[in-house]
Amino acid sequence: MKQTADKGIWKFEGPEPGPCIVVLGGVHGNELTGIEVVKRLVERFESGELELVRGTLYLVLGNLEAITQGVRASAVDQDLNRMFTKSNLEGNPQDFYESRRAQELAPILREADICLDLHATNKPSDPFICIPSVNERKKEILRWFDCQNILIDPNFVTGGGQPAATDEFVEVNGGIGLCYETGWAQDTSKIESVFESVLEVLDQEGMTDVNLSKAMTNLRLSVPPEFNKDMFELVEAIRLTEAE
Secondary structure (H helix, E strand, O other), rough: EEEEEEOOEEEEEEOOEEEEEEEEOOOOOOHHHHHHHHHHHHHHHHHHOOOEEEEHHHHOOOOHHHHHHOOOOOOOOOOOHHHHOHHHHOOOOOOHHHHHHHHHHHHHHOOOOOOEEEEEEOOOOOOOOOOOOHHHHHHHHOOOOOOOOEEOOOOOOHHOOOOOOHHHHHHOOOOOEEEEEEEEOOOOOOOOHHHHHHHHHHOOOOOOOOHHHHHHHHHHHHHOOOOOOOEEEEEOOOOOOOOO
16 A cells, blocks of 8 residues: 655555545644544554555645644634635635645545545534535435435535535535534544544445454444435525624
């Protein structure tokens, strides 16, 4: 298994051709679960406890400066997950880290067949998934995540009518992108279940040795054979003020 690492990006290549999957955490630096899941995956693949048997796997820590500071973003009113717009990615980056980081990550996301972007919410919340649209192929992936609700945004409402977030950018480049909101940002109780969900997706796509998934029996038994999640379409973005 070939491996390279640079600037919070770890690339693993299996011996056989296969899909490209990106697992992304820390797009917002205070959302701890995704950060810890990416770190755990890096540790397990680097140690050989997990093995990539085919395809390409990118493990990415998104906003390195914000992660170091323990804040949502390194610059006030800037959001890395709104930087994947055509205007920001073409030409010179704007004069703040999130703009530059989006340009660094864009080539990887363009390559992705599947991107699992692990987020969390600023207020206590049940987990849910954000995704531009849902079809039968995507349901095969969505079923592994422990949540009931899926929020679809086919008209890119959150981006002001244009693709701006990681999942949207991946989708317009031909891949499957989802944003999994794991719950409240400071709640790390779901690290293990999110880690297992990611491994199940890798296993389903034939990228890991099935024998490595024996510990995930409980998760597999808990996932119903029929897709039964509830879907809601986002039709309007409500912008809260600091007072709210």
